[in-house]
Amino acid sequence: MPLILTEEQTMLKEAADGFLSENAPIAHLRKLRDERDPDGVSRDLWRQFGEMGFAGVIIPEDHGGSGLGPVEAGVLAEALGRTLTPSPFMGSGVLSAKVLVEAGSDAQKSAWLPRIAAGEAILSLAVDEGAKHRPDAIATTAERSGNGFRLNGAKGFVLDGHVADALIVAASTEEGLTLFLVDPKTAGVEIERTVMVDAHNAARVVLTDVQVDADAVIGSVGGGKPALDAALDLGRACTAAMLNGAGDQAFQITLDYLRTRKQFGKLIGEFQALQHRAAHLYTEIELARAAVIGALQRLEAGKDPKGLAVSVAKAKAGKVAELAVQEAVQMHGGVGMTDEFDVGLFMKRVRVLNEFGGDAAFHQEKVARAQGY
Incomplete structure (x- = not known):
């Protein structure tokens, strides 16, 4: 395709x-x-x-x-x-x-x-628990209690969790990973808003003896992994697309600056060194965009069951967006780090998006292990 x-x-x-x-x-x-x-x-x-x-x-x-x-x-x-x-x-x-x-x-x-x-x-998916993305290491527990379950654990990086009307919580049961639909107003649920470095929102969620009924289970008890994997793969691919958008927009802002900023009586975009850097960045952005579209197309066709194309796209888009914002700040000079210029906001956003759903190292390792390394 x-x-x-x-x-x-x-x-x-x-x-x-x-x-x-x-x-x-x-x-x-x-x-x-x-x-x-x-x-x-x-x-x-x-x-x-x-x-x-x-x-x-x-x-x-x-x-x-x-x-x-x-x-x-x-x-x-x-x-x-x-x-x-x-x-x-x-x-x-x-x-x-x-x-x-x-x-x-x-x-x-x-x-x-x-x-x-x-x-x-607004619903929020609560998966991550530590400093890094590790959906295979869920410590939050759900023990059978009465006609339902009792949940204990803590979650971080819960997107917009502080304003969520419901939480989808991943927890470990005797049967395996299980997903629960939890009302944030339930006794024992504590939510703390965390404003991230890019001024977007996440939350920390602490669950202490939170009682939920059996009908709060999404899917089957112990059968939550396929649905969670499908959601995470789609989320990672969309995060890669966000990275493409942020990186490309930072690049466009930088191109406009190169066309208007003068130094030594010349537009700085006329300097060959900056032209070479801009040309290299353009090709990298296009490669990342192709990787992301390819991953999204494979998800739609059901041809990426292990999420490897998604991992390639997330790693590539993250690296390229990081390069784009670094080059943007460099080419803007010292003013690039001031709040008045938008490129600094893009740098912060890219930093957060790189962590969400696993950074480049997480996805590179995933691809390597799938290939027997």
Whole structure:
């Protein structure tokens, strides 16, 4: 399959870029940050996502969604990367929606998917527990208690967990990994908002003897790994797309600066050394974009069961976006590190996105082990 967008996907990209440029530019992030907004996200904007069909991009039409696939989700993610928009899209529209689509009961799907698609509800997936992404080492436990389970443990890096209407918690049971739908208002649930370095939001969640009924289980007891893996692979691919968007936008900002900034009576874009660096970065961005589109297409076709194409895309996009923001700051000179210039915000965002869903080292090791190294 060609590593380019179809006509319909290109139209979606143009619609998303136009909508976000008008309604949620970088100034939107700055406003939420500078006014110390207690939520750090705009629920009104999330509802607009629902009206545009963005929030429910992967949700089936019979549950109020757009019924589209991973490539379209990646298109929206890349647009969000360009504008640095704080949005529940990743936590709700991608990760949580994918878990429910894959393994939710009819009651769970009916209760939550239409609300996510409409931008009326925010859900958060709680997986990570330590300093690094390790979904294969879940220490949170769920023990049988009465007609349900008792949960104990702690989670970190829970996207928008402080404003979540429900949490999807990964926990270990005697039967294996199990996913639970937890009301954040349940006794024993403590949530602390953590404003990240890029002014986006996550949360720490502590579960102390949290009692949930058996109908809180998503899928089967001990059978949560397939749904979690599917959600994480989609989330990683979309995160790679966000990295592409952030890296490419930092590059575009830098090109504009090279065309306008003068030094020694000449535009700095006329200096051959900077031209070579810009040309190299352009080729790297295009390679990363091809890797991400390829991974999203393989997910849509069901041809990446182990997520190896996704790992290649996440590692490549992360490395390239890191190069892009470093070059952006370098080519802007000292002013690149000031808050007045947006390139510093892109550098911070790329740093966070590189950690989410596993950094380059995590994915390089995953590919190496799959190939017998």
